[in-house]
Amino acid sequence: MDFGFSEQQRDVQNLARDILNDNVSAESLSQYDDYKAERFDRDLWKKLAQAGLLGVAIDEEYGGMGFGFFELALLLEEAGRTIAPLPLMSHLISAALPIQKFGSDVQKQQWLPGVVSGESLLTAALSEAYNDDPAQPWLTTAKAEGDSLVISGEKTNVPFAHIANRILLAAKTSDGLAVVLLDPKAEGVTLSAQQVTTYEPQFVLTLDNVRVDAADILATGVDGQAAMQWIAECSTVALCAHQLGASDKAMRMTASYTAERKQFGVLISTFQAVGHRAANCFIDVECLRLNTYQAISRLDGGLDATNEVQIAKIWAGDVGHRVSYAAQHLHGGAGIDRDYPLWRYCLWLRHNEIALGSSAKTLAKLGKRIAAGEAFCS
Template sequence: MDFGFSEQQRDVQNLARQILSDNVTAEKLSQYDDYKAERFDRELWQKFAEAGLLGVAIDEEFGGMGFGFFELGLLVEEAGRAIAPLPLISHLISAALPIQQFASHAQKLAWLPKVASGEILLTAALSEAYNDDPTQPYLTTAKAEGDSLVLNGEKTNVPFAHIADRILLAAKTSDGIAVVLLNPKAEGVSLSAQQVTTYEPQYVVSLNNVRIGAGDILATGMDGQALMQWLAERTTVALCAHQLGASDKAMRMSASYTAERKQFGVLISTFQAVGHRAANCFIDVECLRLNTYQAISRLDGGLDATNEVQIAKIWAGDVGHRVSYAAQHLHGGTGIDRDYPLWRYCTWLRYNEMALGGSAKTLAKLGKRIAAGQAFCS
């Protein structure tokens, strides 16, 4: 049995890597540091659209390539390797994929062709204050009024909310969860800028009696719950793929540096302690790769992947933490020099670790599933 990538998967991966390597440099990334400019390369975004990459997992009927979630995961991994200034996860995975999977045909026609062409930008509001579970919103509520919903509450850390055409968000209702597409320019919506360590533009979205028409309602009740569970697993694995790309790049930067840096007249890569540290990073990254690909593969095949998603999430948090620390140590003072690009990778690795949530908490959840016979039992 061949466990390698298919030809189309290799093509997507190589195309993304080529475009990113040609267009994302340390010099270009430096212009976004300290919020000197909005961290969004619109020219690169358009190149992705022209190459068809924004529609890699959009059905051909709506102008996309018609590939699956695995190809999309490889695209996100390459974005992580370059820490590209693009909102791929929030746009393609947290917003566009749920529309394709759960929306009406009319809603798909309205949004998906423009997603694939890059004409519009979508994002998703998955966080609330003191609530890291996107499947259980409780600070944002929705009340039915005729065919419409009236929303109140607040979402935090919403990427690119200020320029998004729609924001996918979930709100608690009397019979479950409502998932809607919010117009950030609608009456009653206010945005407050937040600052984060990666300099990605994020916002608090406050809702005060915001009316959502029937055309912007994706799901309600139990259907809304199912949508958010489906979305949460794919967004989590996408973050793991991004973490994989960034971890792999930081590891390779460290290997390259230690193969050139001399101390006491010899290459430091020949020091046993350095070699062991680098080898541990390699093992960590390959374990993260295996578990991330396993989760992506099961989701791509429409299989239950709750256990695999949790395992990948644990590895992503721990590996990002360990690799970022090891890379800093192997580089010495160079690692924290902001004229050298490693610090940006370490910042993103730490940010992704925090965004995924504590590994210990996820490990406890997995342990409960195993104890209850819900994991790895025949």
């Protein structure tokens, strides 16, 4: 059995790598440091759209390539490898894919062509204060009024909310969940800017009796709960793919540095302690790769992936933590020098680690599933 990538997956990966490597550099990223400019490369966004990559997992009838979640995740991995200033995950994974899977024909026709062309920008509000489960909102509630929903509550860390055409979010209802496409310009919506270590534009979204018409409702009740579980798992694995790309790049950057840096007239890569630590990073990254690809593969195939997502999530948080520290230590002072590009990767690795949540807590959840007989291979 061939466990390698298919030809189409290689093509998507190579195309994404070529475009991102050609257009993202330490110099281009420096313009966004300390919020000097909005961290969104619109010219690069247009190039990805022209290459068809924004529609890699969108059906052909809406202008996309018609590939699957695996190909899209490979794009996210390459974005992590370059830490590209693009809203790929929030736009494609957390918002566009749910519209394609759960939306009505009218909703698909309204939004997906614009997703592919890059003319429409979507995002998702998946975070709430003191709540680490996007599929179980606590602070955001919705009540029905005729065919509409009236939503109140608060979401945090909503990327690119100020320029989004719609914001996907979930609210608790009397019979489950409602998943909606919120107009950020609707009456009762307030956006408050947040500052984060990656300099990505993020916002607190406050909702005060905001009316959402039936045309912008994706799913409700039990269907809404199932939809949010799927969205949460896909978004988590996409973040793992981004973490994989960033970890791999930081590890390889460190290997190159230690192969050139001399101390006492000797390459530091020949020092046993340096070699062991670099080897541990390589093992970590490859384990993260295997577990992330396993979760991606099961989601891509429409299989239950809860166990695999939790395993990938644990690895992504821990590997990002270990690789960022090892990379900085093996670089010495250069590792924290802002004139050298490693520091941006370390910030993103720690940001992703925190966004993924506590590995110990996820491990405890996985342990409960194992104890209940719910975590065996099928």
